[in-house]
Every structure is written in structure tokens, then in C-alpha cells.
Amino acid sequence: MLEIKNLHARIAEDGTEIIRGLDLTVKAGEVAAIMGPNGSGKSTLSYVLTGREDYEVTEGDILYNGESILEMDVSERAASGIFLAFQYPVEIPGVATMQFLKVAMNEQRKARGEDELSTPDFIRKVKEAAAELKIDMDMLKRPLNVGFSGGEKKRAEILQMALLEPNLCILDETDSGLDIDALKIVADGVNALRSPDRAIVVITHYQRLLDYIVPDSVHVLYKGRVIESGQKELALELEKNGYANIIEKAA
Amino acid sequence: MNVQSKKPITAAEQSLLDRYAERRKERQGNASLTALRDGLVHEFDQTGLPGRRIETWHYTDLRTLLKFVPEGFSPETGASAKPLLSDAIVLSARVGGQDSAMPEGMAVSSFNELLTSANATDLLESKRPDDFIGRVNSIFVDGGSVIDVSKGVKLEKPVELQNAASGGHLHTRMSVNIGDGAEGTFIERQIATDTADSFVSSITDLTVGKSAVVTWIISQERGDTDTHLGQINIRLGEDARLMLFIANAGGHLVRQEVHVTADGENSDFALRGVNLLGGDSHTDITMEYDHLVANCVSTETIRNVVFDRARGVFQGQIRVAQIAQKTDAKMACNTLLLSDEGEFFSKPELEIFADDVQCGHGATVADIDENHLFYLKARGISDSKARAMLVNAFISEIVEDLENEDLVEAFEQRFSEWLTRHA
Ligand SMILES: Nc1ncnc2c1ncn2[C@@H]1O[C@H](COP(=O)(O)OP(=O)(O)OP(=O)(O)O)[C@@H](O)[C@H]1O
Ligand SMILES: [Mg+2]
Numbered sequence: 246m247l248e249i250k251n252l253h254a255r256i257a258e259d260g261t262e263i264i265r266g267l268d269l270t271v272k273a274g275e276v277a278a279i280m281g282p283n284g285s286g287k288s289t290l291s292y293v294l295t296g297r298e299d300y301e302v303t304e305g306d307i308l309y310n311g312e313s314i315l316e317m318d319v320s321e322r323a324a325s326g327i328f329l330a331f332q333y334p335v336e337i338p339g340v341a342t343m344q345f346l347k348v349a350m351n352e353q354r355k356a357r358g359e360d361e362l363s364t365p366d367f368i369r370k371v372k373e374a375a376a377e378l379k380i381d382m383d384m385l386k387r388p389l390n391v392g393f394s395g396g397e398k399k400r401a402e403i404l405q406m407a408l409l410e411p412n413l414c415i416l417d418e419t420d421s422g423l424d425i426d427a428l429k430i431v432a433d434g435v436n437a438l439r440s441p442d443r444a445i446v447v448i449t450h451y452q453r454l455l456d457y458i459v460p461d462s463v464h465v466l467y468k469g470r471v472i473e474s475g476q477k478e479l480a481l482e483l484e485k486n487g488y489a490n491i492i493e494k495a496a
Numbered sequence: 497m498n499v500q501s502k503k504p505i506t507a508a509e510q511s512l513l514d515r516y517a518e519r520r521k522e523r524q525g526n527a528s529l530t531a532l533r534d535g536l537v538h539e540f541d542q543t544g545l546p547g548r549r550i551e552t553w554h555y556t557d558l559r560t561l562l563k564f565v566p567e568g569f570s571p572e573t574g575a576s577a578k579p580l581l582s583d584a585i586v587l588s589a590r591v592g593g594q595d596s597a598m599p600e601g602m603a604v605s606s607f608n609e610l611l612t613s614a615n616a617t618d619l620l621e622s623k624r625p626d627d628f629i630g631r632v633n634s635i636f637v638d639g640g641s642v643i644d645v646s647k648g649v650k651l652e653k654p655v656e657l658q659n660a661a662s663g664g665h666l667h668t669r670m671s672v673n674i675g676d677g678a679e680g681t682f683i684e685r686q687i688a689t690d691t692a693d694s695f696v697s698s699i700t701d702l703t704v705g706k707s708a709v710v711t712w713i714i715s716q717e718r719g720d721t722d723t724h725l726g727q728i729n730i731r732l733g734e735d736a737r738l739m740l741f742i743a744n745a746g747g748h749l750v751r752q753e754v755h756v757t758a759d760g761e762n763s764d765f766a767l768r769g770v771n772l773l774g775g776d777s778h779t780d781i782t783m784e785y786d787h788l789v790a791n792c793v794s795t796e797t798i799r800n801v802v803f804d805r806a807r808g809v810f811q812g813q814i815r816v817a818q819i820a821q822k823t824d825a826k827m828a829c830n831t832l833l834l835s836d837e838g839e840f841f842s843k844p845e846l847e848i849f850a851d852d853v854q855c856g857h858g859a860t861v862a863d864i865d866e867n868h869l870f871y872l873k874a875r876g877i878s879d880s881k882a883r884a885m886l887v888n889a890f891i892s893e894i895v896e897d898l899e900n901e902d903l904v905e906a907f908e909q910r911f912s913e914w915l916t917r918h919a
Pocket of ligand 2: 287288289332417
């Protein structure tokens with residue numbers, strides 16, 4: 246589903262290279278975990294995948310369902326089924342959460358040539374998904390993410406993911422800021438989306454999340470490259486020994 | 497000898513002088529009124545249009561901005577436009593006559609009748625030396641309404657006053673008195689019913705009585721080539737509450753002045769302004785608020801969205817007299833600048849002579865937040881739609897302060913229509 250080949254990307258503004266020859270393949274149905282020290286380029290990779298204009302791809306390619314997406318803009322990529330659950334979801338005053346959800350769902354449906362949702366259908370869908378994630382409907386009456394607690398923001402991201410039903414889900418540190426119960430609820434929400442035609446990329450620092458969302462593969466990102474790949478046991482090893490051995494081995 | 501070299505007369509100045517000469521022949525008023533007008537015209541002949549050297553007109557230099565003034569006068573068309581709120585009582589601001597049944601406790605009469613009375617000149621006497629709008633209106637005014645809401649009357653339906661221009665001159669005056677304890681919502685619709693160029697001056701004198709609660713809305717919807725000079729003069733009584741909402745979404749050269757005097761304690765004044773500016777337009781809101789008594793609260797929030805080569809101005813001057821202790825005044829002017837060629841000037845001024853007060857002001861100018869835009873687009877919302885959502889979000893915070901569902905909905909719709917045409 247996702248093939249990243251020798252990807253090089255830099256900050257558009259000052260030309261600093263952050264992603265330096267990254268290779269990664271994630272198949273449909275697979276859950277891939279990406280780990281790596283602070284500043285290794287994990288969030289940057291998620292932004293490059295979603296098409297953020299602050300970064301320029303200088304070499305290599307990103308194939309999604311076999312086709313390069315480098316020429317597609319952010320909203321086209323999203324409408325084609327790529328979803329990023331943000332590490333830091335932004336607060337947008339003045340935009341009502343419900344209205345935002347409705348516009349997003351309908352814009353994506355429109356892009357796929359489907360009919361718009363009726364208001365009752367829309368509300369029913371939101372209510373169902375919110376109940377699964379134990380999100381209070383009152384929270385959704387507020388402006389988008391405004392005043393949401395750290396954990397509420399993360400839950401709201403997963404709510405959006407559940408409603409938009411993407412094919413490629415990228416979760417950037419969705420576990421950070423969640424309490425123990427919320428972690429379980431969010432993990433259940435993600436697991437519910439696991440399916441043979443959907444790929445999930447989970448960026449995390451901790452094994453804890455991977456106890457709930459058990460990955461099929463684990464990749465270590467360091468200085469903008471994948472320096473080690475393995476199975477779920479790799480995460481356990483990292484938890485125990487840290488990154489030093491692997492970094493040394495790769496050097 | 498003090499010889500002042502007179503500036504060359506501009507085409508607009510000449511046109512105004514010619515129009516007056518023409519009018520003077522046609523119009524029969526009482527002699528004292530004519531004398532007053534002659535005096536004002538003579539003075540205008542000497543000073544000309546206000547230019548950048550007059551402080552309050554510095555950013556709205558009419559000598560250069562007012563390129564020409566259309567000839568002729570706008571015929572009276574009555575209140576024919578669809579009201580903003582469907583249940584409104586609709587009146588023509590120019591006639592003052594009652595088209596529809598008036599609610600009990602509200603009386604409406606014609607300003608022109610008042611003008612024929614003996615003390616008419618008092619009505620038109622100019623209060624401030626830099627008051628060009630007052631002067632031009634006094635020279636030309638030929639229509640208006642006088643509204644009186646009796647003590648304690650609570651108007652259930654909103655009152656819409658339509659001041660419709662259909663090309664040429666239009667000079668209107670409204671004199672509104674809200675009795676003690678009365679309540680009501682008034683919408684001053686400054687509309688164009690024709691694409692022909694109009695030159696409008698419109699003055700509202702509003703007195704809000706003791707403990708009265710009023711929402712006054714000025715919806716300026718003039719045509720793309722029109723000049724609109726508006727002024728509202730407000731007196732706030734003790735414990736009075738006034739929400740003044742100004743929506744500028746039209747016109748070519750626009751100035752709306754707001755002059756407030758709080759002369760009873762504990763009044764609460766809120767000014768909310770939305771300026772949607774596009775094309776080559778120039779739009780100015782100038783507010784001046786005199787706190788003469790203690791314990792008054794005022795908040796002013798202006799939000800501007802600037803497209804194309806449009807220019808906007810907000811001048812807010814708050815004066816707190818020495819006896820006006822415990823004054824609480826907050827002023828903010830925020831601009832979303834969506835074009836490199838657009839401009840917005842914000843000039844807040846606080847003159848405080850009392851020591852126990854809370855006064856503050858702030859101004860910001862920004863483009864759309866790229867982080868916000870990315871977030872919306874990352875959910876599949878197209879660039880243009882995402883931008884429109886963020887612009888709407890920026891102004892909706894102000895519109896919501898109207899705290900009335902029907903009004904909020906009406907303005908959200910009006911603004912989003914404007915934005916669809918300009919984005
Ligand atoms: N727009 C930017 N401007 C400047 N520096 C940037 C920018 N984007 C990324 N960087 C830098 O690139 C490096 C990688 O950042 P990134 O956020 O991708 O790391 P990360 O692996 O997600 O880290 P963390 O685990 O702390 O979230 C960091 O050194 C960061 O400071
Ligand atoms: Mg990160």
C-alpha cells in the first residue's frame with residue numbers, strides 16, 4: 246500500500262535535510278510501528294507523507310497503491326484516503342467542531358463522487374463513533390480542539406479517523422498525553438479499524454501502546470533513515486536496551 | 497496681512513458647491529435655515545474637503561479619495577428591500593412615515609416636518625470643528641425620521657430602517673429616542689437599489705434612556721462605486737446598555753463615525769465591527785467615546801478582512817474624564833490581511849485623566865494561520881474551502897456577540913455571500 250523509496254526531504258525555508266534516504270514498505274492490512282529518538286524525523290516523515298508544503302522532496306519517491314503521490318496536494322492526498330492523527334492537534338477558534346466534521350466528511354465524499362450525507366445520517370454517525378471513544382457530545386459543540394485537554398485532543402483525532410475511514414492511517418504519538426484508561430479506549434478504536442485493506446503506521450516512543458496495538462513490523466528511524474526493521478520483538482528489545490546498540494551497529 | 501494661499505478646488509468640491517446652488521433655488525425652507533446652510537456652504541468654500549492635515553481625517557483624506565460626486569438626487573423609493581429579519585417592522589429611513597402598523601409605544605414622524613419648525617437650526621448646528629459629515633448633511637439633508645419609544649416599552653419585533661440609495665445624492669437624518677427602561681433592536685440598512693453611483697450622508701442621533709437596553713445595527717451594503725458617509729451620535733443614560741454592531745460589506749469610499757457620550761453612571765457600551773474589504777475600496781470606522789461619569793464599561797472589537805487593494809482604517813479614541821473613576825474600557829482591532837496590496841491602519845488612543853480605571857487596547861495584523869490551513873486540508877478540505885472556513889471563523893466570533901440566533905444567522909449568511917463573491 247505504501248512504498249517509500251530512497252526518500253530525501255528538506256525544510257523548504259532553509260534547505261536543511263531532515264529525511265535522508267529513507268526506505269519503508271507497509272502492506273495493506275499491516276500495522277507498522279515507527280520508533281526512534283527525539284528529533285530523528287518521525288513527525289517530519291508524517292508531514293511529508295501528507296504533503297505539507299514546508300518540506301520539499303529532493304530525491305526518491307512515495308508510492309501509494311502503486312502510484313506516486315508527490316504531485317498531489319494535501320487535500321487531494323487526504324481525500325484519497327491518507328490520514329494523519331497529529332502529534333499536536335491545533336486549536337481553531339471560530340470553527341465549530343460539528344461543522345468541521347461535516348464539511349470534512351462531505352468534501353471527501355464529493356472527491357470520491359459520492360452523495361453528501363444527510364444531517365440526520367451525519368449526526369447518527371458522529372454519535373456512534375463518539376460513544377465508542379467515550380467522547381461527550383458536549384465537547385463536540387465547542388470550537389475545534391479549543392480548550393480540549395491533551396487527552397481529549399488525541400481522542401478527537403481518532404474520532405475523525407473513525408469517521409473518515411481512511412486507507413492509510415498515520416498516528417503520530419497518539420499515546421502521549423493519554424491516561425491509562427484513555428490509552429485502552431483509543432487503542433480499541435484503532436484496532437477496530439484494522440482491516441485487510443487498510444494500513445496503519447503507528448509512531449510511538451513506548452512499548453505500552455504496542456501492547457494494545459500489536460504491530461506486524463517495527464522500524465527504527467534515526468537521522469532521517471530507517472536503520473533497523475524487525476518484528477514486534479524489536480520494540481521490546483528497544484524498551485529494554487535503548488537505541489545505543491542499534492545506532493552503533495548502523496554506523 | 498495674513499494671506500493664506502487657497503488650495504485649488506477639486507472636482508468633487510466644485511460639484512458639491514454647484515449642487516447646493518441648484519438646490520437653494522428649488523428648496524423653500526424657513527429663512528433661518530437657509531441662512532444657516534448658506535453659512536456652512538460659505539465655510540466649505542473656504543476650507544474645502546477635509547484632507548490629511550486634519551488629524552481625524554489623516555487616514556481618510558477626502559481631498560484625494562473623493563474623486564467625484566454624482567449629480568442629481570436619489571428619488572424616494574420607499575422601504576422596498578427584503579428585510580434582514582423576516583419578522584421586522586420595516587420603515588423607510590427617509591420618509592419616517594408609517595408603512596406598516598406601528599407597535600404600541602413607538603411613534604414615528606418625519607424629520608422634514610421638524611425642519612420646518614422654528615428651532616430647526618438647532619438640529620443642524622455642527623458640534624465639532626472637524627465634523628465634515630455633519631456639515632455636508634446639514635447642507636443637503638432632505639429626509640429622515642424621528643422615532644420615539646416610550647418609557648418601559650419592550651419592542652418585541654426588530655425595527656428595520658431602510659436608507660435606500662438609487663444613484664445621486666442622498667442625505668438622511670434619523671433622530672431616535674429610547675425612553676427609560678425601554679428595549680429594542682434596530683437595524684439601519686444602508687442599501688443600494690441601483691448600480692448608479694451614489695453619494696450618501698446619513699446621520700443618526702440616538703439617545704438611550706436610563707436602564708434602556710438597545711441593540712443597534714448598521715449594515716452598510718452600498719454598491720461598489722458609492723460613497724457612504726455615516727455618523728451615529730450616541731448619548732447613554734444611567735444603567736443603559738447598548739450593543740452597536742457595524743457591518744461594512746460594500747461601498748467604494750466609506751466612513752462610519754461613532755460618537756459616544758456616557759452621561760449616566762453604570763452604562764455598558766459594546767461596539768462590534770466587521771469590515772469586509774475588497775477591490776479598490778477605502779473604509780473607515782472612527783469612534784470617539786467620552787467617559788464623563790464613573791463606573792461605565794465599554795468594549796470595542798473590530799475585525800477586518802482585507803482582499804485585493806482595499807484599504808481600511810480604525811480610529812478609536814477613548815477619553816476618560818477625571819471624575820470617571822472605575823471606567824473599564826477595552827479596545828481591540830484584528831485584521832486578516834489576505835493580499836499583499838491591501839492595507840489596514842489602526843489608531844487606538846486612550847486619554848485618561850482618572851487614576852482608578854482599567855483601559856487597554858491591542859491591534860493585530862495577520863495572514864491566515866498556515867497551521868490551521870494545513871490541519872483542515874489534511875482532512876480533505878480543499879484549499880479554497882479551508883480558507884473560506886478560516887475567514888468565517890475569524891469574523892464569526894464577533895457575529896456571535898449579537899447573542900440572537902436570527903441576527904447571527906442573517907449576518908453569517910450575508911458575510912458568506914460577500915466572501916463567496918470576493919474570495
Ligand atoms: N519546520 C522546521 N523548521 C526547523 N526545524 C525543523 C522543522 N521541522 C523539523 N525540524 C527539525 O527536524 C528534526 C526532526 O524533527 P521531527 O519533529 O520530525 O522529530 P521527531 O522524530 O518527530 O521527534 P519527537 O520524537 O521529539 O517527536 C528536529 O531536529 C527538528 O527540530
Ligand atoms: Mg514527533
